[in-house]
Amino acid sequence: QVQLQESGPGLVRPSETLALSCSVSDDSISSSRYYWAWIRQTPGKGLELIGTIYKGGSTYYISSLRSRITISVATSRRQFYLRLDSVTAADTAVYYCARRVGIYYFDYWGQGTLVTVSS
C-alpha cells in the first residue's frame, strides 16, 4: 500500500515562509485517478483541507489562504510540496499530506508534522 511522508522544519518564524514536502512511495502520483492534498489541524480544532493539486498541475486552495499558499508537484521525484507565505501564529498546526480519490475521499495519509510559528 502507498505510504506518504511529510518533511520540513518544525519551527518557522512569524512573517516567514512555511515549506513542506510530501514523499509518495509509489507511482500513483502520476495517475489520473488521484489528487494530492494538504490538510492541517490547528490545536484543539478539527481537520481543514487547505489545498490540492492534480498531476497536471491544476490546484485548489481554500479562499482564506489563497493569497499565501502554493502547492506544486514533481512527479519524477514522487513528491509534492506546500508553501505558505507570511505565516502567523494562527498557522501553527499539524500538517498532513494525503491522497484523494477523485472528489470522494482521502484514502492514504501521512503521519503529519507539527509546524510551530514562533519567534
Add this chain to the structure above:
Amino acid sequence: QSALTQPRAVSGSPGQSVTISCTGTSSDVGRYNFVSWYQHHPGKAPTLIIYDVTKRPSGVPDRFSGSKSGNTASLSISGLQSDDEADYSCCSYADSAWVFGGGTKLTVL
C-alpha cells in the same frame, strides 16, 4: 463552509456498540453521498474506515458501519475493542469544497 458538528467525546465498554454523529447542512451531508470517516490514533497516520457514506475499504472490519439520514451521517462501531480507542473525524464533499467535523474522541472504558 462551516465545519461539520460531531460530539467531542463518546465512550463505551468492550463488546458494546457506540454511534458517532456528524451533522452538516443541505449543502454538504444532505446533498451528497460523499461522506467519509477517518480513524486517528495519536502519532499515527489517519486511516480511512468508511467512504461514500456506507462503504468499507478492504481490511476494515464489518464492526464499522456508516449511514446517513437527512443532514446527519453516523458511524457505528459494534463489539468495541480496546484498539478502537482513537479520534474519529467525518468529512463531506460540499460544492467544490471539503468540510471536516471537529473530531470525536472515543474512549473504551
